[in-house]
Amino acid sequence: MPELPEVETTRRLIHDQIVDRTITDVLVTRDRMLRRQERPADFRSRLSGRRIIGTSRLGKRLHILLGGDLVWLVHLGMSGRLSTADRTSKAPPHTHVRVGLDDGSEIRFTDPRTFGYTMVVTQDELDELTTMGPDAWTDPPTADELGARLERRTAPIKALLLDQTIVAGVGNIYADETLFAAGIDPRRAGGTLTESDIDSLLAALRRVLEAGIEAGGTTLSDMAYLLPDGRSGEFVTELAVYGREEEPCPRCGDLIRRDVIRGRSTFWSPTCQR
């Protein structure tokens, strides 16, 4: 599902296809996808005729930078996919937004479960959106900064890693993989992590995200996530614990356990993670 590595992979793959193109058409066939746009009519009017000048990403949010200081924002939710294709080809099921470009192609936003959303905002509006913490990959916090954010927190570290206001981009899969790589029990209260734990956590986060991006993200068998070119993300073969309940831990051989923490499946190795 789309977490930071999946969104970053998506960004890289569509970047060259869309930059320097001009938007000619906008077709929205499911209004729900615009639910975060204050005035849904703005979506179409702000995109039409606009030139795409770049792309960026903050956490799991993809930004398509437009002329006129506007930002086309796409959040893939849990089943969203962004792709480009010739506009005469058949769009996949659950394609809710199609944005035509001046070379005959179009950008498609497809999302079966509709947890994703898209909107076009001004720079001012962007600043007012829910505050996100620093990006886990491009702007990771220092150990001191993360330590300060975790101090006295009683929520489990697993839950705090998923909190986008602490660090942005980590979802359920990469949170579990990071805690495993760092050897930290996901149930531990955030405030109980030592300096050394936090060092391990940040190093593990870096390694796990790097491997995830390198592999083109994670495509689970039951998930709709595909890269913009239709390929699967290959990180699934590198998952150490996620989805591996009752399988032997790759480090100690003891069985991997699944607990529900804050309503989210959490896979971990009780022997390796303390």
Place this chain on the structure above:
DNA sequence: AACGATCCCTGTTGGC
């Protein structure tokens, strides 16, 4: 303020 529960949505899965 911090925390945890609930809800949104639909394809897939698993139990009967």
Place this chain on the structure above:
DNA sequence: TGCCAACAGGGATCGT
């Protein structure tokens, strides 16, 4: 084999 309830999860929102 076929049906259907349960499940999955990011993040907004709400109650405590």
